Amino acid sequence: MEWTDAQAAAEARLGNQQAFRVLVERHSRALFRLAYRMTGNEQDAEDLVQESFLKAYKQLRNFDERSAFSTWLHRICVNCALDLIRARKKRDHQTPGWLEGVAAPDPSPERLTQSSQVAELLGPALNRLSESERAAFVLRHYEGSSIEEIAQALGVQTSAAKNSVFRAVQKLRRSLAPAWESAR
Amino acid sequence: MSHLTEEQLVDAYYSGEPADSHLAECPECKASFEQLRELLDRLSDLPTPERGPGYGGEVWTRLLLRLPRTKSRKAWWWILAPALAAMLAIAFLAGRWTERSEPIAGNSEQARERVLLLSISEHLERSQIVLEQVANTDDLVEERDRARELIGANRLLRQTAERLGDAKDAVVLEQLEQVLLDVANAPDKPTKDDAARVQKTIAQNELLFKVRITLTDARERGLTL
Numbered sequence: 050m051e052w053t054d055a056q057a058a059a060e061a062r063l064g065n066q067q068a069f070r071v072l073v074e075r076h077s078r079a080l081f082r083l084a085y086r087m088t089g090n091e092q093d094a095e096d097l098v099q100e101s102f103l104k105a106y107k108q109l110r111n112f113d114e115r116s117a118f119s120t121w122l123h124r125i126c127v128n129c130a131l132d133l134i135r136a137r138k139k140r141d142h143q144t145p146g147w148l149e150g151v152a153a154p155d156p157s158p159e160r161l162t163q164s165s166q167v168a169e170l171l172g173p174a175l176n177r178l179s180e181s182e183r184a185a186f187v188l189r190h191y192e193g194s195s196i197e198e199i200a201q202a203l204g205v206q207t208s209a210a211k212n213s214v215f216r217a218v219q220k221l222r223r224s225l226a227p228a229w230e231s232a233r
Numbered sequence: 234m235s236h237l238t239e240e241q242l243v244d245a246y247y248s249g250e251p252a253d254s255h256l257a258e259c260p261e262c263k264a265s266f267e268q269l270r271e272l273l274d275r276l277s278d279l280p281t282p283e284r285g286p287g288y289g290g291e292v293w294t295r296l297l298l299r300l301p302r303t304k305s306r307k308a309w310w311w312i313l314a315p316a317l318a319a320m321l322a323i324a325f326l327a328g329r330w331t332e333r334s335e336p337i338a339g340n341s342e343q344a345r346e347r348v349l350l351l352s353i354s355e356h357l358e359r360s361q362i363v364l365e366q367v368a369n370t371d372d373l374v375e376e377r378d379r380a381r382e383l384i385g386a387n388r389l390l391r392q393t394a395e396r397l398g399d400a401k402d403a404v405v406l407e408q409l410e411q412v413l414l415d416v417a418n419a420p421d422k423p424t425k426d427d428a429a430r431v432q433k434t435i436a437q438n439e440l441l442f443k444v445r446i447t448l449t450d451a452r453e454r455g456l457t458l
Contacts, residue, residue: 074289
């Protein structure tokens with residue numbers, strides 16, 4: 050019988066590494082996507098996946114079984130990513146790599162032009178968001194997380210999480226509006 | 234009729250609430266919403282690199298060596314892992330023999346090679362733990378059971394490496410097998426001399442170093458397939 054996340058987490062907490070392996074194999078790909086969207090860099094994302102699982106393993110005793118393991122894991126990953134972004138911001142300002150290749154599988158020339166223009170501005174626009182706004186936007190927009198899940202992940206009230214998403218969209222909209230309007 | 238705020242439009246985009254009915258009736262808000270939707274939809278188009286189905290296994294392999302050791306590391310998976318490695322190696326061998334009479338697609342061969350490399354990696358990781366313990370402590374009994382569990386898989390992997398003409402790996406696995414046998418056959422109350430003999434074999438053959446190199450090599454080859 051296949052373990053649920055909660056069962057595997059409970060087993061792993063007792064020291065069963067095979068149970069933790071189940072969780073790693075189950076959640077790695079989603080965690081990579083999240084890490085990549087948070088950092089915009091494949092190597093950073095790979096490192097974040099490792100760090101997140103390592104932290105999760107060491108902190109298993111703090112995992113509250115009433116919440117979803119994936120939400121808890123995402124929270125760890127988001128916090129690791131925020132630490133990394135903070136460190137990076139001190140060093141330099143990088144445009145996320147994932148914004149560089151913007152072509153959809155079969156884009157029309159018009160769509161490609163629009164996407165390129167929007168993407169060109171999205172990097173700096175995302176960099177202008179605060180850490181919590183960026184995290185909240187990535188979780189809401191790309192991960193499809195609910196406001197409650199975002200609040201849990203960031204350790205804030207739901208009203209604050211909702212506000213972060215709104216402010217992020219508002220700022221992005223303002224930043225991208227000129228390119229967007231001219232491309233339409 | 235009062236219009237929807239920007240915040241309500243964002244809510245409407247992500248959750249469809251609470252503006253559905255208003256948007257149906259108010260052309261002005263509907264136009265604002267469409268503008269927002271178009272922009273946010275476009276942001277969703279931006280690609281992210283995908284990882285394959287085996288990615289979780291790769292993460293685990295890299296993670297395993299970084300996980301803190303626990304007492305329960307001797308749990309059932311430790312016992313099952315060598316057996317699993319042996320089964321995978323058998324599957325690999327079966328494939329190689331079939332291949333001689335019946336050509337197969339390159340992908341299947343790659344997949345089998347990957348399976349072998351993963352089996353070797355898992356086996357070497359566990360063997361490395363035994364070697365480190367034996368090299369650093371005089372207590373052979375502590376590692377005796379683990380060594381016994383590893384011998385069968387080691388033999389099978391060595392034979393596989395020999396059949397495939399992988400002389401370098403075969404030699405390392407042969408030297409490893411000798412040490413595993415020495416540890417597995419240790420008396421119930423081994424003397425310091427018993428432990429010293431095994432430690433000397435490990436040191437003379439630079440076995441820990443060789444196992445680490447072979448492990449890294451197998452992992453890298455497995456990841457590039």
